[in-house]
Amino acid sequence: MTCILIDDEADGLDLLALLIQKYCPAVQIIGQYNNPAAGIAAIRSMRPNLVLLDVEMPEIDGFDVLEACRDIPFHVIFTTAYNEYAVRAFKYSAIGYLLKPVDEEDLQEAIQRAQHLLTVQQHAEQRAILFDSLQQAKPARQKIALPGADGIVFLHISDIIYCKAEGNYTSVFILHQNRPQLFTRQLIFIENLLPEDAFYRSHNSYLVNLQHVEQYSREGELLLKDGHKAPVSRAQKDGLLERLKQI
Numbered sequence: 001m002t003c004i005l006i007d008d009e010a011d012g013l014d015l016l017a018l019l020i021q022k023y024c025p026a027v028q029i030i031g032q033y034n035n036p037a038a039g040i041a042a043i044r045s046m047r048p049n050l051v052l053l054d055v056e057m058p059e060i061d062g063f064d065v066l067e068a069c070r071d072i073p074f075h076v077i078f079t080t081a082y083n084e085y086a087v088r089a090f091k092y093s094a095i096g097y098l099l100k101p102v103d104e105e106d107l108q109e110a111i112q113r114a115q116h117l118l119t120v121q122q123h124a125e126q127r128a129i130l131f132d133s134l135q136q137a138k139p140a141r142q143k144i145a146l147p148g149a150d151g152i153v154f155l156h157i158s159d160i161i162y163c164k165a166e167g168n169y170t171s172v173f174i175l176h177q178n179r180p181q182l183f184t185r186q187l188i189f190i191e192n193l194l195p196e197d198a199f200y201r202s203h204n205s206y207l208v209n210l211q212h213v214e215q216y217s218r219e220g221e222l223l224l225k226d227g228h229k230a231p232v233s234r235a236q237k238d239g240l241l242e243r244l245k246q247i
Contacts, residue, residue, distance in 0.1 A: 001115055004046065005032040006039035006065060006151060007054040007079060016052060016079065016102060023104045024111045026209045036060035040068045040145070040152050048074055050114050052098075055080040059143075060154070068145030068152050075117060077110045119184065143192045146172075147182045157198070161212045161226050163190055165205040173226060175212070202244055210247055216240075 003020070004235065007013040013032050020027050030046055033039035036057050043051060043065075051074055055062040061080065078097040095117060096110030143154045159175040165187040171180040172190070183190070191207050202208050208222055208230050215223040220237065222230040232240055 001027050001048055001111075001118060002030045002046070002048045003027050003050045004030060004039065004042055004048045005052045006034075006036055006057075006062075007032075007052075008034050008036065008057040009054070010034045012054075012100065019102060019104055019107055020052075020110065020111070023108050026115070027111060036062075036065050036153060040065055043069045043072055043074065044152075046148070047072060048096075049118055050075045050111075051078065052077045052079055054078075064143060064145055064154070068147075070193070071189070075114045077114065113185075124193050144190075146185060146190065146193075148181065148183060153183070155181075157194060158209075158211070160194070160209050162228070162230055163187055163207040164210060173224075173228065175226070200236075200240055202230050202232045202236050202240055204233065210243060213244065213247075216244065 003018055003022060005013055005018065005020075013034055016031055017029055020029060027050070030048060031039075031042045033042060037060060039051075040060075042048075051065075053062045053065060053076055055078055066076065075095050077095050079100060080097055081100045095113050096106075098106055098110060142158075143156055145151075145152050145154050155172065155174065161173045161175055163178070164171045164173070166182065168184070168186055170183050170185055170187045170190050172183060173180045174193065187205070191201065194207070198211060199207055199209055202222060208224070211220050212225045214225055216232070217223060217229075220232050222232060222240075224230060
């Protein structure tokens, strides 16, 4: 079983690697990273079976790492300094959680669960439960992570004005940027990352941030803060107007 370790504390990372090598010899560590962005790139390129992931990290936390790799199948074991109450949110979603300092018996037990689940191929079901739990356990996300031409791009959700489908790609129009950023993901993928209460699919090809809507015109278009217009389909008109009343 291949494994990647991600923790912003280098000493903790080295200690965890030593514990795995000593007590879980069947696990092959193919990378350890104290830079979460580098860890994301490694997950996407090396496709590990398992990731041991620190929850609390500056700039890019453990939740951001998972969002950036949402389309990659792997199991997750959290390493965390959270107290018992907070950890309950993860208990039935991730394979396991390891409270710092990591206990070798807890580590062995978590690794054994990962090996068993890997054998019976329960990736899809486990990850679905995990993400449902994370949405309930964590505060509202401020950013999303998307793969760009030069690496992973982290976008502030509040700066996204709208997204436009371009076949298998999506153009994302961002506040104070003259040109949209093009991502190799379909619109539905990005829509699933964004909060439902802030964004609305006004048209089959358009996903709009309602906070950036300036006007709904008689022609059935939305005038947005950057001067662009987004069409509104007949099927979405009533639902859109109802949502705009709630802003």
